[in-house]
Amino acid sequence: MTGIITQGEKRLVLVSGRAHPQLAADVAQELDIELLPTTAYDFANGEIYVRFAESVRGTDAFVLQSHTSPINEWLMEQLLMVDALKRGSAKRITVVAPFFPYARQDKKHRGREPISARLVADLFRTAGADRLLSVDLHAAQTMGFFDGPVDHLWAMSILTDYVRTRVDLEAAAVVSPDAGRIRVAEQWAAKLGGVPLAFVHKTRDITRPNEAVANRVVGEVEGRTAILVDDLIDTGGTIAEAVKVVLEAGASDVIVAATHGVLSDPAARRLTESGAREVIVTDTLPISADKQFPQLTVLPIAPLLARAIREIFDDGSVTSLFDGVA
Numbered sequence: 323m324t325g326i327i328t329q330g331e332k333r334l335v336l337v338s339g340r341a342h343p344q345l346a347a348d349v350a351q352e353l354d355i356e357l358l359p360t361t362a363y364d365f366a367n368g369e370i371y372v373r374f375a376e377s378v379r380g381t382d383a384f385v386l387q388s389h390t391s392p393i394n395e396w397l398m399e400q401l402l403m404v405d406a407l408k409r410g411s412a413k414r415i416t417v418v419a420p421f422f423p424y425a426r427q428d429k430k431h432r433g434r435e436p437i438s439a440r441l442v443a444d445l446f447r448t449a450g451a452d453r454l455l456s457v458d459l460h461a462a463q464t465m466g467f468f469d470g471p472v473d474h475l476w477a478m479s480i481l482t483d484y485v486r487t488r489v490d491l492e493a494a495a496v497v498s499p500d501a502g503r504i505r506v507a508e509q510w511a512a513k514l515g516g517v518p519l520a521f522v523h524k525t526r527d528i529t530r531p532n533e534a535v536a537n538r539v540v541g542e543v544e545g546r547t548a549i550l551v552d553d554l555i556d557t558g559g560t561i562a563e564a565v566k567v568v569l570e571a572g573a574s575d576v577i578v579a580a581t582h583g584v585l586s587d588p589a590a591r592r593l594t595e596s597g598a599r600e601v602i603v604t605d606t607l608p609i610s611a612d613k614q615f616p617q618l619t620v621l622p623i624a625p626l627l628a629r630a631i632r633e634i635f636d637d638g639s640v641t642s643l644f645d646g647v648a
Contacts, residue, residue, distance in 0.1 A: 334635045335381045335412075337374070337403055341396040342388035342608045345420070345624060349386060352628030358383075362399065370395070372402045379411040382635050384455075386627075389423040390607045391586070397423050397442065401449045408450030416453040416634060417446050420606035420623060421554075421582045425460040428467075443467035455630060457606055457623065458553045458581040473640045475630055477581040477604050480621055482513045484602060485549060485579055495520055495546040495573070497539070499564040503552060510551050517549075518542055522564045537567070544572030554582035555603065558589035562596040575599055582606050583620065585613040593617065 335358045338346030350357050359375035385407065387400040400417065407415050427438035439461075446454060447469050455473045459465065465472040491514055498507035498521040511519045520541020548568045555561055555578070565576050576598045583603030593601050594615045603609070604623040626643065633640045 330380065332635070333381045334631070335376075335378060335383050336631070337383060337385045337407070339385070339387035339396055339399045339403060341390050341399075342605075344608065345388055345605060345627075346386050348622065348624035349628050349631070352624050353632065360403075368395075370399050370402055372399065372406055374406060374410065377410070378407055380413045381407075382414050382416075383407045383412040384416045384418050384631050384634075385451075386418040386420075388607050389419060389421050390584075393423055397445075401445055404446065404449040404451050414452045415450055416455055416631075417451045418455045418627065418631070420457045420627065421584075422456045422459055422464060425464055428461040428464050437467075439464050440467040443469075453634065455627075455634070457604075457626070460553055473630055473634065475626055475640075475643060477606075477623060477626065478509065478513060480604060480623070480626060481551075481579045481581070481602060482510065484619070484621055485577070486514070488577060488600065489547045489549065489575075491515055491517055493546050493574075494518075495541065495543045495548055497521060497541070497543060497548045497550045497564070497568055499550055499552050499560050506553070507551055510549070514549075518546070520548075520568075522567055539568055539571040543568055545574055547575040547577065548573040550576060550578045550598075552578075552580045554584055555580045555589060555593070555601070556584040557586050558592035558596070561598075561601075562592040565596040565598045569597055578602065583609050583613070583618075585609060589613065590615045 336350055337358045340362055346357055362372045364370055385403050387396055389396050404415055424438035424442045453471045454468045457475045458477055459474055465474055495518040496507050496511040498504045501521055504521050507519055511517050520539055520543050523537045523540055550564055561578055568576055578598050578601045580603050590613055600619055601617050602619045604621045606623050609620055630640050630643055
């Protein structure tokens with residue numbers, strides 16, 4: 323017989339940054355494990371220090387960080403954790419980034435611009451990451467930026483299961499807030515049993531971030547509950563404008579569903595005043611008290627992340643979690 327067979331067993335460890343400790347605790351609870359004890363603090367000049375209190379040699383390590391504001395600080399912290407795991411002889415390192423940082427900068431709109439999402443993927447790889455796990459990437463092409471396995475999870479099942487309890491699907495329509503998200507809206511419509519599909523035609527000035535003008539609805543929404551779907555809500559401008567246009571087009575009611583609640587100011591005010599009955603997001607990002615408002619519903623993403631982590635650890639099929647979504 324050639325080679326040597328180890329007598330040891332595989333060991334999974336879950337490491338968390340400081341950006342969203344509640345999510346990390348929830349994932350650990352779903353996995354029925356404890357988080358790896360970690361020391362992390364900032365020096366006076368802003369430099370970050372991290373160290374793990376236990377050996378990580380030979381482990382299958384998962385490094386969870388939610389990239390909320392200040393995004394650059396949390397990205398750097400995660401990179402340092404990956405580097406510490408690599409230098410501590412972890413066998414495999416998986417970056418768990420539920421909201422992938424810089425995901426919206428996935429291509430060049432004009433000359434002399436960076437492709438920032440590609441740079442972030444390169445940074446993870448250079449730091450020592452072997453694998454990447456994320457949820458609802460802004461553009462699927464981002465999977466190709468990372469030179470290694472990428473597990474792209476979808477929160478659609480979590481959102482649609484909840485939406486089914488909130489609307490009469492016989493009198494509903496799925497609405498994309500812009501033409502670029504029609505493919506996702508089509509998948510939503512199919513998931514909800516073939517409800518009608520519409521989209522909001524809008525214009526955007528690429529020199530002015532977070533600003534868009536909604537013009538008109540293409541499709542039939544009159545007398546229906548419009549389900550506006552998107553991957554993220556940042557300042558809320560696009561969604562608030564879309565809600566207004568959909569209501570003006572005759573929709574009887576509007577609910578909004580998105581995976582990532584970035585909710586930068588003034589999103590809470592805009593969404594409160596938008597006329598939407600309910601705004602549904604998951605907790606891929608922490609939602610502080612100042613970002614919350616009466617119409618907001620937050621659904622847990624930890625069960626999906628934990629199932630994916632377990633499948634990766636067991637060398638199982640993460641594709642099985644997509645539930646038919648391609």
